[in-house]
Amino acid sequence: MTHTHFQHFEKKLVENDPVSIKSSSIFIVFIFTVIFLVVEIVGGIISGSLSLIADGFHMTTDAFALGLTLIAFWISQKPTEPTHTFGFRRAEIIAALLNGVLLIILSLIIVIGALSRFNTNYEIDSGLMFYIALVGLLINFFGMYKLKDDRKSNLNMRGAFLHLVGDTLGSLGALSAAVIIFFTGEVVVDILVSLLIMLLLLYNGFNLFKDSLHILMEGTPEGLDVKKIESEILGVKGVIGVHDMHVWSVSSNINSISCHVRVEEHSSCQPILLEIQKMLKETFKINHCTVQMEHCLPTVDYDCDDC
Ligand SMILES: [Zn+2]
Ligand SMILES: [Zn+2]
Ligand SMILES: [Zn+2]
Numbered sequence: 001m002t003h004t005h006f007q008h009f010e011k012k013l014v015e016n017d018p019v020s021i022k023s024s025s026i027f028i029v030f031i032f033t034v035i036f037l038v039v040e041i042v043g044g045i046i047s048g049s050l051s052l053i054a055d056g057f058h059m060t061t062d063a064f065a066l067g068l069t070l071i072a073f074w075i076s077q078k079p080t081e082p083t084h085t086f087g088f089r090r091a092e093i094i095a096a097l098l099n100g101v102l103l104i105i106l107s108l109i110i111v112i113g114a115l116s117r118f119n120t121n122y123e124i125d126s127g128l129m130f131y132i133a134l135v136g137l138l139i140n141f142f143g144m145y146k147l148k149d150d151r152k153s154n155l156n157m158r159g160a161f162l163h164l165v166g167d168t169l170g171s172l173g174a175l176s177a178a179v180i181i182f183f184t185g186e187v188v189v190d191i192l193v194s195l196l197i198m199l200l201l202l203y204n205g206f207n208l209f210k211d212s213l214h215i216l217m218e219g220t221p222e223g224l225d226v227k228k229i230e231s232e233i234l235g236v237k238g239v240i241g242v243h244d245m246h247v248w249s250v251s252s253n254i255n256s257i258s259c260h261v262r263v264e265e266h267s268s269c270q271p272i273l274l275e276i277q278k279m280l281k282e283t284f285k286i287n288h289c290t291v292q293m294e295h296c297l298p299t300v301d302y303d304c305d306d307c
């Protein structure tokens, strides 16, 4: 069978991808989130608590994010094909970017809602608010427990986990607001808590937006130092120069590198290439590398500006 590059790439992804996707745990959390967001928004309207409604909106964005994450996982599992030589891994990053944008927009909308409530009089059923916030807290603890092992595996899992941390703090806030309102009748606490929830949402959204944009802009993957990679390649025996180096992520955890390596005129370049590939894999965990070997012959035109 002929070895085409897209087949080779797919094989690498499957073999070396450290991400074992736990879409089933996300699905369970998704179902719980959808059920509870309805409970929370309806409960917020009945009890008159803005922080419950805000938390319900928060849950809505979580449900949306989790749904997008699931869809993105399914899409990114599609194998590579001649028209998509990188496969569909980037779908995950696009979903993360959309999540980030959605979080930012919704948090701003709810902040405006909270601010408009400052000068109006309203009553809150703190008892109902308390019980709903308590159930929310338990559901968030359950969700965090479900996702805690997967959160380091990729951007969307991290995003999903961060959402739940925000939700847990939100539920804790709503719970304490209900207690304070019950004893003091100070409904302004409710507005302050809803603002706090939205700040957390905004923070998560901004980080998700920033990180996914970094990947879409082909930014150097987090934790990789290009200068260090360069000096390690230069350290390989026989290498006299490195240029035109690019390091990027196709998706979270899947890093690629391409570079031109200049070797001495009469050296045998194959062992050097193998040495470089081994070093990149072992030292930097870069599994997909494209190295253009160039012998330093002044008479040959390599069609490379730097040679
Ligand atoms: Zn959330
Ligand atoms: Zn050669
Ligand atoms: Zn390759």
Ligand SMILES: [Zn+2]
Binding pocket: 243, 244, 260, 294, 302, 304, 305, 306, 307
């Ligand atoms: Zn070159």
